[in-house]
Amino acid sequence: MGTLLSAIAFGLILASVIAIAGMGFTLQFGLTNVLNLSFGAVMTVGGFAAYLARDHGVSAWYGLAIGGAVGAVVTLAIGRGLFRLYARRGAQLLEMIMVTLGLGLVINYAIQAISRNNIYQFNVLQSAPLHLGAVTITPTQAILIGIAVVVFVGLEAVLRLTKIGTALRAMAAEPSLARSCGIRTGRVVIITWLLSGFLCGMAGVVYIINSQSVGYATGELFLPLVIAAALLGGAGSPAGAVAAAIVMGVVTEVVSAYGGPQFSTAAGFGILVLVLICRPRAVLGDRGRETRLTL
Amino acid sequence: MRWSITKSGAAVIAVGLAAAACGSSGTGAATGHAPLVLAGVVAFTGSSDFEAQNNEGGLYPAIYAINKAGGVLGHKLVYKAVDTKADPADALPAMQQAMATTSNLVLVAGPDTASAPALVPVLNSAKIPMTAVAGESVYNTNTLPYFWRLFPPDSANGTAMALWAQRKGYTRVAAVFGTDSGSQGDLPGVLASLKALNIKVVANVSLTPDQPTYSSSVRQVMASHPQVIMTESDATTAGTFFGELKQLGGLVPIIGTEATFTAPWLKAVGGVLGSSFGSDYSALITAPSQPTAATTAYQQAVKAVKSTEPTPWQSYLSNPFSITYWDGVMVVALAMNAAHSTDPAVFNKFIPQVANPGPGKTVVYTYAQGVAALKAGKQIQYIGATGLIDFNQYHNSFGDQEAVASNGSAQPKELGAVTAKQIEAVPVKGVA
Numbered sequence: 040m041g042t043l044l045s046a047i048a049f050g051l052i053l054a055s056v057i058a059i060a061g062m063g064f065t066l067q068f069g070l071t072n073v074l075n076l077s078f079g080a081v082m083t084v085g086g087f088a089a090y091l092a093r094d095h096g097v098s099a100w101y102g103l104a105i106g107g108a109v110g111a112v113v114t115l116a117i118g119r120g121l122f123r124l125y126a127r128r129g130a131q132l133l134e135m136i137m138v139t140l141g142l143g144l145v146i147n148y149a150i151q152a153i154s155r156n157n158i159y160q161f162n163v164l165q166s167a168p169l170h171l172g173a174v175t176i177t178p179t180q181a182i183l184i185g186i187a188v189v190v191f192v193g194l195e196a197v198l199r200l201t202k203i204g205t206a207l208r209a210m211a212a213e214p215s216l217a218r219s220c221g222i223r224t225g226r227v228v229i230i231t232w233l234l235s236g237f238l239c240g241m242a243g244v245v246y247i248i249n250s251q252s253v254g255y256a257t258g259e260l261f262l263p264l265v266i267a268a269a270l271l272g273g274a275g276s277p278a279g280a281v282a283a284a285i286v287m288g289v290v291t292e293v294v295s296a297y298g299g300p301q302f303s304t305a306a307g308f309g310i311l312v313l314v315l316i317c318r319p320r321a322v323l324g325d326r327g328r329e330t331r332l333t334l
Numbered sequence: 335m336r337w338s339i340t341k342s343g344a345a346v347i348a349v350g351l352a353a354a355a356c357g358s359s360g361t362g363a364a365t366g367h368a369p370l371v372l373a374g375v376v377a378f379t380g381s382s383d384f385e386a387q388n389n390e391g392g393l394y395p396a397i398y399a400i401n402k403a404g405g406v407l408g409h410k411l412v413y414k415a416v417d418t419k420a421d422p423a424d425a426l427p428a429m430q431q432a433m434a435t436t437s438n439l440v441l442v443a444g445p446d447t448a449s450a451p452a453l454v455p456v457l458n459s460a461k462i463p464m465t466a467v468a469g470e471s472v473y474n475t476n477t478l479p480y481f482w483r484l485f486p487p488d489s490a491n492g493t494a495m496a497l498w499a500q501r502k503g504y505t506r507v508a509a510v511f512g513t514d515s516g517s518q519g520d521l522p523g524v525l526a527s528l529k530a531l532n533i534k535v536v537a538n539v540s541l542t543p544d545q546p547t548y549s550s551s552v553r554q555v556m557a558s559h560p561q562v563i564m565t566e567s568d569a570t571t572a573g574t575f576f577g578e579l580k581q582l583g584g585l586v587p588i589i590g591t592e593a594t595f596t597a598p599w600l601k602a603v604g605g606v607l608g609s610s611f612g613s614d615y616s617a618l619i620t621a622p623s624q625p626t627a628a629t630t631a632y633q634q635a636v637k638a639v640k641s642t643e644p645t646p647w648q649s650y651l652s653n654p655f656s657i658t659y660w661d662g663v664m665v666v667a668l669a670m671n672a673a674h675s676t677d678p679a680v681f682n683k684f685i686p687q688v689a690n691p692g693p694g695k696t697v698v699y700t701y702a703q704g705v706a707a708l709k710a711g712k713q714i715q716y717i718g719a720t721g722l723i724d725f726n727q728y729h730n731s732f733g734d735q736e737a738v739a740s741n742g743s744a745q746p747k748e749l750g751a752v753t754a755k756q757i758e759a760v761p762v763k764g765v766a
Contacts, residue, residue, distance in 0.1 A: 042553070049549035056546050155645055156383045158569050158598055160605030168582045175553075177581040250546050251577040251606050254570050256381075260544040295550040301513050301540045303550070 041173035046296035047289055048174040054281075054288030055187030056245050060261065061268035061280035062194055063238025067114075069211040069275020070231045071333050073122055074136050077143035078239055078265065081117070082258025083150055085110040085240025086247040090159050099163045103186070103244045110240015111233045117142065118232035123334040135332060143259065151255035158254040161247045183245055187281075190238070194277050203230055211275035214333050228333060264291075267311035270318070286310070369412040370405075370676055371436050372397065372663060375429060375444030375453065376467070381543045381568040382420035382516055384598045385446050385467075390415075391650035392659030393443055394642050395635030400663070403702040406670050409438070411663075416442075418449040420515065425449030426456070433460060440676055441465065441666045443659050447488075448515040454481055461679050465662030467655060469519050476728045480682055484658050484665075484723060486620060486732035491592050492523025493530075493760045494618040494735035494752040495564055499589060500531050501750070508537040508560035508586075510551070510575065512567030520566050520591045526762045528564075536560050541567050541575055548575040549582075556584035566591040573602030580607055589737075590617040597649035600740050612739060616749055619654045621736040623721035627699035632660050632719035652745050654720075661718035665689045668704040668716055689716050689723040689731070 064078055088109035089102030097105065125138050168175050198204035206227050209217040218224050246261060247253040268287055272279025287310055295303035374393055376385035390413075397411045405411065416432045418425035425445065433439065442464040445453040450468035457464050458478040466473070466481060469488035473481065486494075499507060507528055511517045518540075528535055537558035539551050552575065555563065563586055565572065572594070579585050585607070593599070595617040604611040623629055633651050640647040650656045666681075668688040673681035688704065695715040698704040707714045716723065725731045734753045738746035 045553050046550055049547060049553075052549065053547050151379070156387065156598075157645065158573060158602050160573065160602065162577070162606060162608075175582055176549075177578070179581070180549075246546055250570075250574040252570055252573040252602055256544065261546060292550050296553070299540060300545070300548065300551045301542050304542050304545070 042296050043293070044173045045175070046292045048171075048176055049296075050289030050292035051184055051285065052176065052180045052249065052288070053292060054284040055184045056242065056249055056261075057264050057268050057288055058187050058281045058284035059190050059238055059245055060242035060265040061272065061284050062191065062277040063235040063242060064265050065269040065272060065274055065276060065280040066194075066207075066211075066231060066238070067118075067235035068269060070207060071118070071122075071228065072132060073118075073139065073332060073334070074132070074266075076136060076139040076262065077117065077146060078139075079258035079260070079262030080143040080146035080150075081110050081113050081236065081239045082243035082246065082261065083253070083255065084113055084146065085243030086161075086253040086257050087150065087154070087159075088240065089244040089247065090161055090253050093161065099161065099248065103241050106244035107237040107241035110238075110243065111236035114236025114239060115229065115232040118236075118334065119229065122332075126332045126334045130332070132332065147255055147259055154255050156255065158252050161251055161253055163248050163251075179248060183249055186245060190241070191277065191281050194234075194238075197234075198277065203227070207231060207234075208275075210333065214331075224333070263311060264307050267307065267314060271310065271314045367408050367410075368438050370409045370438045370440045371412055371414050372441045372443055373414045373416050373432060373436070373439060375416040375425075375432075375442045375449070375464075376418060376446040377420035377448070378415055378417035380419045380421070381514060381570070382446065382448065384569060384596050385420070385444075385516075385655075386415070386417075387598070387644040388467075388596060388653060388655035389443055389659055390644055391636075391653050392656030393663060394639045395632060395650075395656075396660045396663035396667075398639045399631060399635040400667050400701050403700075403705065406667050407674070407676060409676060411667070414439075416444075418444070418446055418453070420446060420448040422449050422452035426452045429453050429456060433462075438676065440670070440678060441663065443662060446516065447519045454478065457481075461682070463666060463678050463682050463685065465659065465666070467658070469516075471523070474728060474730060476730065479729075480678070482662070482665075482685060482725065482729045482731075484662055484718075484720065484731050485655075486592075486735065487523075487730070488520040488591075489523030489526070489762060490732060490754075490757050491618055491735065492520055492525075493527040493757045493762055494737075495524055495589050495591065496527035496531050496533060497752050497756055497760065498616070498618055498737045498750070499528070499533060499562055499564070502562070502587075504533065504562045504587075506534050506536045506559065506561045508539065508555045508558055508563045509535055510537075510539045510541060510555060510563050510565045510567070512571055513540050513542050514568060516593060517566040517568075517591075520593070523762070524564055524591075527760055530760050530762050541571050543568050543571045545571070545574070548578055551575065552578045552582055552584060555579065556582065560586055562587045562589055564589050564591075566593050569596075569598035569602035572599055573606050576603050577606035580610075585610065585614060588615045590615065592617065592619045592654060595619050595738065595740070595746065596653060596655065597644075597646060600649075604740065612741070616737050616739050618735045618737055618752065619746065620658070620720060620732065621734040621751060622652065622654070622657075622746060622748075623717075623719055626717065626719075626721075627703075628717055628719045631700045632657060635660075648745075657719045661716075661720050661723060664701050664704075664718060665716055665723065667701055668698075668708070668714065671705050671708050672714070686725040686729075688714050689718075690725055691715050691722070
């Protein structure tokens with residue numbers, strides 16, 4: 040029983056990292072229809088930004104905001120600059136996936152060249168572990184779960200209680216109708232890039248706080264879990280992404296605890312395979328969603 | 335017309351053959367003063383990319399030192415990187431491309447453990463000498479003439495770790511190894527040696543590289559209450575695992591394989607363990623040579639090329655892998671001088687002749703000394719920066735091992751020796 044409870048607790052910790060990235064990814068994908076495979080690379084950029092900030096004396100917790108801000112700026116530059124350029128030249132969904140894949144590789148290898156393959160430490164809070172019955176977690180892990188909850192509640196509040204949130208949801212549900220209703224789509228798309236980019240950069244920082252190190256491939260290795268969570272939860276649904284992240288995190292850790300850690304990754308990818316079997320049009324859009332790029 | 339077509343065809347074929355001959359890899363004798371190519375054939379990207387740093391860390395100084403001494407028979411040496419990505423599927427085409435496009439390829443510094451099964455037979459068939467760092471025990475009885483290993487097999491390193499654990503009085507060991515092929519290569523030797531010494535393995539945990547958390551694995555290790563952890567994995571994985579282990583209060587002493595004593599690993603794990611790293615971590619590495627002219631020459635060369643060495647350059651002053659690569663280049667370069675040929679098919683058999691001890695041989699410690707002695711008509715024995723080199727009938731040469739701690743700057747702090755005789759005396763079974 041102790042093993043199961045511990046695995047569930049560790050699953051929730053993993054889920055908190057997946058969830059923040061998943062919310063950003065699903066927001067971006069749901070509104071723009073760009074399956075952005077460079078998302079992981081931008082996570083890494085966010086992580087490195089936080090690392091550099093901490094290296095210059097800034098608190099690692101402020102690094103969450105710094106990583107988020109850098110992620111937002113980079114994502115906006117990519118979305119409004121590169122992706123829109125390709126879209127104007129006729130790139131469709133699949134072509135754009137290749138563009139994002141290539142961009143991700145370019146960013147990754149650039150970071151690899153600059154960082155000279157080094158792995159940098161990112162220690163945050165070194166204090167006694169928390170014992171919650173049979174479960175033992177670190178204070179840092181507890182804080183990360185809290186951050187994920189706050190981010191989720193905040194994002195839901197923005198989406199449901201603000202005018203821009205309503206516009207975002209309208210665009211995600213029916214772009215052409217939203218346009219005809221007078222919603223300034225260009226502005227909404229910019230906000231989407233900024234918001235999803237912020238979550239992406241922040242997810243990179245959360246990831247490195249948990250793993251205590253940052254390297255050039257940090258975000259890239261995590262990307263499949265993020266995509267799986269976004270697809271499992273439904274494009275454009277942060278709540279769905281969070282629920283999916285919890286499922287994936289818990290399944291991954293339970294498999295790790297009982298079947299061995301070497302099977303945990305396979306379990307994560309297994310969920311992605313199941314998603315695509317159950318919802319084969321998850322990538323290209325389903326339920327009549329408009330599948331044109333909205334850039 | 336028919337005659338004309340035939341003649342044209344013949345001309346095209348002739349030109350094609352000539353072009354193919356010119357473009358094919360030159361593993362024969364180099365002509366003129368064309369540079370001789372040393373290929374570093376290891377992982378330059380991916381989770382095993384530290385292999386490239388070890389490789390460059392030893393080869394850049396070696397090339398510098400030899401070129402400074404006039405090169406080899408009038409040829410300068412140059413470095414070529416071949417990225418195996420620690421994956422045979424990537425390694426084979428990369429190597430084939432390098433062989434097809436590289437003239438005067440005289441030495442492969444590698445291949446690494448993961449790509450060795452695919453590359454060793456190919457390189458041997460192409461008559462290219464290789465100084466492999468592949469630790470698999472299958473090469474303990476190697477019969478391929480172009481395969482040379484100056485490194486202890488994984489099983490020897492594992493036995494040394496078990497002997498060290500026994501000497502420290504440990505009876506309960508947790509084995510924590512990455513699932514990458516390099517780390518897994520060491521595991522059978524560790525487990526078999528622990529069994530042979532009646533030391534209980536209370537947990538055997540595999541770590542899939544680059545996961546965001548290893549909490550479940552940490553819990554598994556802690557639940558088994560080990561006295562010591564024996565380990566090898568890539569630096570990122572190790573940093574995350576041991577960081578979580580420490581934070582959850584489960585840190586016990588760590589004994590690492592030789593592969594853990596590299597700058598990225600020491601930096602990653604040292605960073606998360608902080609002040610306790612110096613006392614909690616030890617590794618079994620090839621026993622550093624006593625200070626000789628060879629170690630001085632190596633260290634001077636590292637300093638001379640520090641701007642091109644991977645960072646931090648200081649770590650390569652004592653990196654056992656880099657030092658071994660250095661010695662491999664020195665031996666091969668001296669063999670070419672002894673054979674008066676840059677043709678691998680000619681100089682390959684001179685490799686043990688310039689390194690192994692023998693009656694009447696002049697002991698040399700540097701390339702320049704070796705060349706001078708050979709020119710004087712003497713037979714030489716090169717004692718390298720790793721110490722004595724003595725290839726056996728299987729083209730393997732390895733000596734004592736030493737337990738070391740890290741002083742924080744990747745310099746080894748000696749804790750005690752485990753001799754080759756002690757290693758051989760352990761009745762290890764089940765490791766090929």
